[in-house]
Amino acid sequence: MNMFLVLAQAGEGAAEKSTDIVPVDIIWEQISALTWLQALVAVSFGIVYLLYGWRIFKVLTVVCFGMLGLFAGMKLGEIAGSVLWGGIIGLVGLAALSVPLMRWAVSMLGAVAGGIITSGVWFAFELPQQYIWAGAIIGIIAGGMISFIVFRISVMLFTSMGGGILVLVGFLALLHLYENNQPEATNYIYTLVNGRNWFLPTALIFTTAVGMIIQNKLVKGASGWKL
Numbered sequence: 660m661n662m663f664l665v666l667a668q669a670g671e672g673a674a675e676k677s678t679d680i681v682p683v684d685i686i687w688e689q690i691s692a693l694t695w696l697q698a699l700v701a702v703s704f705g706i707v708y709l710l711y712g713w714r715i716f717k718v719l720t721v722v723c724f725g726m727l728g729l730f731a732g733m734k735l736g737e738i739a740g741s742v743l744w745g746g747i748i749g750l751v752g753l754a755a756l757s758v759p760l761m762r763w764a765v766s767m768l769g770a771v772a773g774g775i776i777t778s779g780v781w782f783a784f785e786l787p788q789q790y791i792w793a794g795a796i797i798g799i800i801a802g803g804m805i806s807f808i809v810f811r812i813s814v815m816l817f818t819s820m821g822g823g824i825l826v827l828v829g830f831l832a833l834l835h836l837y838e839n840n841q842p843e844a845t846n847y848i849y850t851l852v853n854g855r856n857w858f859l860p861t862a863l864i865f866t867t868a869v870g871m872i873i874q875n876k877l878v879k880g881a882s883g884w885k886l
Contacts (some may be wrong), residue, residue, distance in 0.1 A: 705825025712818025728753025771803020
C-alpha cells in the first residue's frame with residue numbers, strides 16, 4: 660500500500676509541475692476567429708478531405724510539403740535576410756521534391772498523424788505535458804512502420820486526420836457562433852476546448868476513425884486504385 664501511495668504522490672507532483680506545452684489557446688483563437696461562411700467552407704472541404712482524400716492524396720501530399728517548405732523557408736529567410744524568397748524557395752523546393760518521393764512523403768505524413776494521435780492520448784489523460792514528446796515518438800514510430808508495411812493505411816490515416824481537423828474546427832466554430840447569438844450567451848464550447856483535456860483528442864480520433872472506415876470501404880470498391 661505504501662508503494663502505491665508513493666507512486667500516486669509522485670504522479671500528482673509531476674502533474675502540478677507540468678507546464679502547458681499544447682497550444683490550446685492558439686487552437687481556440689483559430690476556432691473563435693472563423694465567420695459563419697469560413698466555418699461552413701471548412702466543414703465542406705473537411706468532409707471531402709475526410710471521405711475522398713484517397714482519390715486526391717497525391718495533390719494533398721504536395722500541398723502539405725509545400726506548406727512545410729514555405730514555413731521552413733520563411734524561418735531560414737529571416738536569417739538570410741529575405742523572408743519572401745526564402746518562403747518561395749522552400750515552398751517550390753519541398754513541393755517538387757515530394758513528387759518523385761511520393762511514397763516516402765506519404766509515409767512521413769502517416770507517421771506524423773500517428774504521432775498526433777498518441778500525443779493527443781497523452782494530453783487527454785492529463786499526463787505531464789513536458790514529456791508529451793515521448794507519446795508522440797511512439798505514434799511516429801508506429802505510424803511510420805505501418806505506413807511502410809501497408810501503404811493504403813498511411814494514405815487513409817493522414818487524409819482522414821486532415822479532413823477531421825477541418826471538420827472539427829469548422830463545426831466547433833459554428834457551435835460557438837450559435838451560442839453567442841442566443842439571448843443568453845453561454846461558454847460551453849470554450850469550456851469544452853480549454854477546460855476538458857479529453858475533448859479535442861477524443862473528437863479528433865473519432866472523426867479520423869470514421870474517415871478511415873469509410874475510405875477503406877470506398878477504396879475496396881474502386882477499381883485500379885494505386886500509388
